[in-house]
Amino acid sequence: DSGVTQTPKHLITATGQxxxxxxxxxxxxxxxxxxxxxxxxxxxxxxxxxxxxxxxKGNILERFSAQQFPDLHSELNLSSLELGxxxxxxxxxSVDGQxxxxxxxxxxxxxxxx
Amino acid sequence: GQQLNQSPxxxxxxxxxxxxxxxxxxxxxxxxxxxxxxxxxxxxxxIALYKAGELTSxxxxxxxxxxxxxxxxxxxxxxxxxxxxxxxxxxxxPPNTGNQFYFxxxxxxxxxx
Numbered sequence: 001d002s003g004v005t006q007t008p009k010h011l012i013t014a015t016g017q018x019x020x021x022x023x024x025x026x027x028x029x030x031x032x033x034x035x036x037x038x039x040x041x042x043x044x045x046x047x048x049x050x051x052x053x054x055x056x057k058g059n060i061l062e063r064f065s066a067q068q069f070p071d072l073h074s075e076l077n078l079s080s081l082e083l084g085x086x087x088x089x090x091x092x093x094s095v096d097g098q099x100x101x102x103x104x105x106x107x108x109x110x111x112x113x114x
Numbered sequence: 115g116q117q118l119n120q121s122p123x124x125x126x127x128x129x130x131x132x133x134x135x136x137x138x139x140x141x142x143x144x145x146x147x148x149x150x151x152x153x154x155x156x157x158x159x160x161i162a163l164y165k166a167g168e169l170t171s172x173x174x175x176x177x178x179x180x181x182x183x184x185x186x187x188x189x190x191x192x193x194x195x196x197x198x199x200x201x202x203x204x205x206x207x208p209p210n211t212g213n214q215f216y217f218x219x220x221x222x223x224x225x226x227x
Contacts, residue, residue, distance in 0.1 A: 002156065033215075043157070043202065043217040056214055090156050099206040099215060100164075102147050105156035 003027065004106035006091050012112045018079040021109045025072055025093030031055065032074040033103055034066055037088040049074055050097030078111070086113045120203055120218030128226050133190040135201060135221040143205030146179050146186040147215070151200045160201075161188070193225045 003026035011019055025032050034046040036059075045058035049068035060066075063081075068074040078085060088110050092103035120137045127133060137146070145164055149157035161172050163179035163186060170177055176189045186203055203218040 002158065004156070006156075035217075042219040043204075045214055045216070048214075058214060092156075098209075099145060102145075102159050102162045103215065104159060105149075107154070107156045 002104040002106060004091060004093050004104055006089075006106035006109050008109060009107065010110045010112070012114060013081060014114050015081055015083060017081050018077065019081065019111065021076040021078070021089055021091075021111075023074045023076070023091030023093075023106060025074070025091075026104055029093035029095050029104075030072065031094045031097045031103075032068055032072070033092040033094070034060075034074070034076050035090040035092065037090060037108070038086075043090065046076070048097075055097050081113050083113050086111055118203055118205055118216055118218040120221055122221060123219070124222040124224070126224045126226065127193055129193060129195060131193055133193055133197070133223060134187065135223075136185060136187045137203030137205070137218045138185040139205055139216070140184070141205075141207060142183040143216075144183070144208060145206035145215075146177070147204040147206075148175075148177050148186070148188045149202045149204065151202060151220075153199075157202055190223075193223075195225050195227055198223055198225050 005024040007022045030051045033048045035043045046060040048056040066076045088108045090108045092105045094103045095101045148160045151157040161177040166183045168179040174191045178187045200220045204215045
């Protein structure tokens with residue numbers, strides 16, 4: 001158990017809809033990272049938050065957004081969903097914001113778009 | 115985004131054999147991490163490397179941070195069935211990349227009892 005909690009585990013929805021994925025980092029971790037993992041691709045970095053502020057941005061679509069709340073949990077919002085958004089979405093957390101400490105991953109949310 | 119070249123893509127080995135996989139990049143990385151992912155679960159950290167030339171072990175696993183800082187290797191000795199899974203390398207870029215971690219495409223390991 002990594003200590004990172006993601007909910008829900010599975011999500012099935014239709015094209016055009018909007019969903020919110022939730023992540024609670026390990027106790028004491030200030031950084032939260034979001035990744036997308038598709039069948040034909042590896043882990044793609046989406047965005048990082050550190051202590052409530054956006055720290056780094058990767059390949060995140062404009063239809064996607066995230067935030068980190070004062071209690072350090074984070075939410076990833078995906079809107080105007082398309083079939084290609086079907087993937088595993090992982091959250092990871094670490095103590096620092098500079099990448100000097102390794103990231104610990106949750107078990108992911110599997111998003112299926114019908 | 116940047117992708118690391120990880121090889122081999124897949125391996126089928128007999129139980130008891132040793133395994134080697136590697137990761138290369140065209141860019142210099144300051145940190146290398148190795149993860150294992152089981153089906154339906156998130157990646158689990160195996161080994162973290164922070165210095166060029168560093169050699170670190172975790173049980174039957176040994177990883178090295180290449181001297182050029184552009185590659186890393188993971189070795190598994192005396193493989194067992196529970197070693198089955200997908201192994202990912204990850205490298206942390208310099209500050210001008212936002213200290214992002216870039217992940218390899220994974221090595222799928224199958225251990226035949």
